[in-house]
Amino acid sequence: MKSVVVLGGYGNFGRRIVAALAHEADARVFVCGRDLRQATEAAEESGGSAEPRRLDAHAADFTAELRKLGTTIVIHTAGPFQGQSYTVPRACIAAGAHYIDLADGRDYVCGIKTLDEEAKRSETLVVSGASSLPALSSAVVDALRTQFSSIESIDHGITSGARPPGRATMDGVLAYAGKPFKQWRDNEWHPVHGWQDLMRRRYPDPVSGRWIASCDVPDLDLFPERYRPVRTVQFRAGVGPATSMFGLWLASWLVRAGVISSLKSWVPALHRTATTFARFGSKCSAMHVTVRGVDLNGEPAVRNWFLLADQDHGPFIPCFPAIALARKLLRDEVSERGAMPCMGLLTVDDIISVGDGLDLRVVPG
Template identity: 40%
Template sequence: MQVDLQCVNALFSCGEAIMSKVVIILGGYGNFGKRIAESLSHHDITLLIAGRNEAKAQQCIAQLQNQSRAVLKPWQVDIHADDFTERLAAQNPFMVIHTSGPYQGQNYTVPQACIASGAHYIDLADDRRYVCDISALDRAASTKGVLIVSGASSVPGLSSAVIDKYSIAFKSIQSIDIAIAPGNQAQRGVATIAAILTYTGHPFEVFKEGRWQSIHGWMDAKSHDFGGIAKRRLLANVDVPDLALFPKRYAVADRVSFQAGLELPLLHWGMVGMAALAKWGIVKNWSPLAKQLDKLSNCFLHFGSDIGAMEVSISGLAESEKPRKVIWRLYAPNGQGPYIPTLSTIIIAKKLLNETLDKTGALPCSGLLELSEFEPYFETFEIYQKTQVEE
């Protein structure tokens, strides 16, 4: 009996495709989703580029197809639809990456659907309550043997990795100050703008002067020198999960602060003015205008630079009881800044795919990663870090 080797090979190829792990990126064609898709497309998986707009998913696939080892497929889906949980289960996913922000106001439909499907879950959420309260799903996730991670982004994913590395140089920590300053020419997404606008001018709690007190979003504006290629930038208050997680995690005595800013003074002070109008009650919520404000800001894309920066400053006492300050800075030239928020997710996703992370349960992305795990990606994207110690 003759065996048709071509048919046999085809059968094996079909079997490999059937057995390959299915990874779904919700919002896979968005500002962050497409970068994660680009990185994971080099794995032997079935990668679903998912979202409400199938045409955009197809366009993303067309851009990745030539360099991809993964089987790329579009999946038109709405995470707010009543049948989302059933449709997700039908895909039999190994892992779901949720990039469809803003997360402010979202419930846990997506991670709960992942738990029900027996799939790992990672998101890039920056909403304080969404990230910090994800542990409510811990028992259900542990029972199913899946990992549910929220906030796998610049904060608290990368920021906690930085502090974990340098906190061992301190006997006690007095303050942690974090700042992010994107370049004006770097790509930005409507979801990110909408997220910031939800708390612009609204109060939120921070640990300051050794106690919890209220400050207002995008106020307390100041100028800050990032040094190096980023130079001096304007900053203002931003609400992130770190503000809730870090005071207890690092036993901080005085304060944990987080600020961010827009490179162009006109846009930055415009946001400060919007915050004032919201604080005074003249405007209730700016987030419905996110698309319009995104279009307006795009009119200024030719101004400013494509250089982004991040800084983590830790102050306290060394083992010798003498004052010590560590300042860690990250510089992203050439418009590479938008890759930084995706790296925590990419690292965790690859560890799960390679079966080198066996943790289960539901938790914020704090203390899950080491700074050394980011460094190969920094090198790939020509992003570089500098550390300064003052004693």
């Protein structure tokens, strides 16, 4: 049997990944983390082949522990990834195990290529960003670009419902609020600031209009290279309640003005407040990808793609690419080796099919 180690297996994303993989044929799934009690609870909840293990990914014996478990794949869900080193993927390479993470940190995901030679020498696949970005976003653009002779701009974004993400995710996405980062626009790099540049985006019903703002994500570096000669790449995100968006926008100005250094200390209170009021807000979330350019007949063209989620099923989506890729590795359907961001390894159908049975709807346009 092949063994899958899920680091942070009792967290928001980890539990969903364990539940999806624990019933795969000929696979053992280890729910891992430093808290054995929580790991045991998550394993019992998931059933199937799920087994709890106390495992510290940053301990000196981590590589040896992976070998003891006969690990085939490690799925790293224990964020935030902003500021993390590559200790975990390097340990996986040393143990001869494939590595997948759900990282959304721009530097972390884009920098994973520095491990390419090490991964190839050990005949392992090391993949970062097996999540909504850049895995799903790039798969959508890959599908849409077959309708273009050249792409001029990519505008994409995500709006969530009222239900907040996990604490680690919130830590990551609020870390750059009010902080400057670079965005590719009109063939040049321009400075923008996190959670600013508010705009109103129209989505198909039942999501309708939502406020979204600029966010620092791996796609901003990866897409200008992958989709040359694209002139502009933009990404914005937001949450359902307009009051939350305007509050976050105002707070980002406090950081930008130097009144406070960051929103990091605010995260626990913000998470508690959002969790308390989530039941009164929207259960709908959405993702959009808009590609503009010149079509195959030489005419200006615009193509839209929307993914709509209801019944609070949106928070499942970031797990889909990791689950889809793990299943392919378990079935020996991936021959690629080396270290790379999660692009070109999965199709849109590979990813979305993981959500069969959930309240999801793809709307082309």
